[in-house]
Amino acid sequence: MTVEIRNPANPDEVVGSFPTLATDEVPSVIExxxxxxxxxxxxxxxxxxxxxxxxxxxxxxxxxDIARSITREMGKIIGESRGEVNKALGEGRATTRRASAPIGEVLPSQKPGTVTYSTRRPRGVIVGINPWNFPFSTPVRKTIPALVYGNAIVLKPSISTPGAAFIMQEVADATLPRGIFQIANGSGNLGAALTSAAGVDGISFTGSVGVGRIVAQAAAANLTEISLELGGKNPVILHDASDLDAALDQIYAAAFAVCGQRCTAISRVIVRRELEAQVVDGLAKRAKAAQIGDGLDPATNIGPLSGEKARSDVAGFVDRAVAAGAHVAAGGKLIEQNGGYFYAPTILSEVTPDMEVARDEVFGPVLAVIPYDTPDEALHICNDVEFGLSACLYSEQTPMVERFLAEAESGMLHVNSGSFPEDHAPFVGVKNSSLGVGGSNGASTLHFYTQEHTVFRKGQA
Known part of the structure; x- marks a missing residue:
């Protein structure tokens, strides 16, 4: 069977057709x-x-080729797609540079004539389940450490954005030993078959909390090691800034890149009340100036949402927020253009921390502004959600910075910068944003893709 992919900026345009794998083929793929x-x-x-x-x-x-495939399948602007490719390659090279790094330690032995040390071996066969919003960088983030550390990987792309993964397969066939990299394209049923299959030694999943729980249950049945990177409701605390315009530029970019469809996108601006009016006006001005359209148009700076359901979900969040008392300072409406799934970048003011839009992941171009009066209140609002992926603080006051770094319940903490992670750094979350070790780079990646062994070696008499 094949699946047909359409352009979310122009749904009448078919951009590709890709083969799918049947669930009964999974055992042979794993073998x-x-x-x-x-x-x-x-x-x-x-x-x-x-x-x-x-x-x-x-x-x-x-x-x-990869960048154009990304834009035509999921809608992000071509510059963002090229950036995704370049960042993924940077992360991959950061991992290959670690190929000669130490992976164990020598321990003092309790027994004479004995050398005691730890080492690590490849985990085995890894299944990588990937989301639609980063159809190249997330697969690369799973694939490169898996291969460097001696594993084989079976990669399931999102069925709605498989093009980049199939290009990866073409390149793998020309550069890698046969069988250590395989694409398994299909629906959620295929994902379920892969995560519950016998012979799988590790599962790396990126996606929603709900599906992550299902993956964890499937893995538990086989005692399979897992790494889950899930959702976020990422805040920025705007306490003070010597250059407020520069701070707002960074916040706006971190909120609306990829049309807000990033797990690390800023979705809450927790702002000191004295700055609230300036911040709302500044963000609204930027949102109203957005050029919305097809991602391949160089004039576009915000593309479509991924599909009609995504757009309907975003509109529902905004409508319910307004009904609860929020004010639309910018956006808040569908954009009609070639039948595409466009929604105007939206700034919501007069949001309170108990509103749905302040607590649940919208995954779209919506930014909620929430005022606070004291640092205690700011940190409480920051932490009072189920997620803990990424958090930002803008402040030049050392006590506020120290409190944020000590108390913010997020895996990645940014001070005076937007929520964009670096290539060589661990990608980690806490609370419902993650389970198992982190991904991307660092020691946690080694720990997921390898197993530790301890050796007690006594010398020959």
Whole structure:
């Protein structure tokens, strides 16, 4: 069977047709991965890093193909799609540079004539389940460490944005040993079959909290190691800023990049009451100036939402917020253009912390402004949600910065900058934003993609 993909900026346009995998084919895919992984694991890790660098070089040569595929399938503007490709390659190269780094430690032995040390071995076969909003960078984030550390990976792209993953498969076929990288394209039923399959040693999932819980339950049945990167309701506390316009530029960009469809997008501006009016006016001015349209148009700076359901969900959030007492300072309406799924970037003021729009993940171009009077109140609002992925603070007051770094309940903390993570840093969340070790880079990645072993070696008499 095949799946047909349409352009969310112009749903009459078919942008691709891709084969799908039947659930009864999953065992043979896992077995092929297992067979290939046994051979791949024998390759010295530094050599694996060199080979994977060749894979990254091949992907880099396809940058424009991948970027255009992303834009045509999920709508983000072409500059953002190119940025996604470049950032993913940067993260991948940060991982391959760690291929020669130490992965264990020597311990003092309690027994004479014995050397005691820890080492790590590849985990085995990894299943990577990916979201639609970052159809290249999230697969790369799962694939590169899996391969460098000696695993095989079976990668399931979102069925609505599979094009970038199929380009990855083409490049893998030309640069990697057969079988260590395989695409499994299909619906949620295929995802369920993959996560519950025998012979899977690790599952890396990125998506919603609800589906993440289902994945965790499936993994638990087989005692499979998991890494879940889930939702966010990311705040910025705007306490003070010597250059308020520059701060608002960064906040606006972090809120409305990818039309707000980022798990790390800022969705709450928790602002000191004395600055509230300036902040609402400044953000509204920026939102009203947005150029909305097809992501391939160079004049566009905000593309469509991913589909009609996504747009309907966003509109519902805004309508319910207004009914609860929020004020639309900008946006708050559907944009009709070629039948595409466009929604105006929206600034909501007079939002209170108990409103749905202040607590639940909207995943769209909506930014709620919430005033506060004291630092205690700001931090309480910041933390009083189920999520804990990314949080930002704008302040030049050391006591406020220190309190934020000590008390903000988020995995990634940004001070005087927007919520964009760096290539070489761990990508981590707390509370309902994550389960298991973090992804991207750092020691936590090594811990997920490898298993620890302790060796007690006594010398020959």
């Amino acid at each position: 092929a991965a297992r067979k290939a992984q046994r051979e791949w694991a024998k390759t010295p890790q530094p050599e694996r890093g060199r080979i994977v660098d060749g894979f990254l070089n091949g992907l880099q040569a396809r940058t424009e």
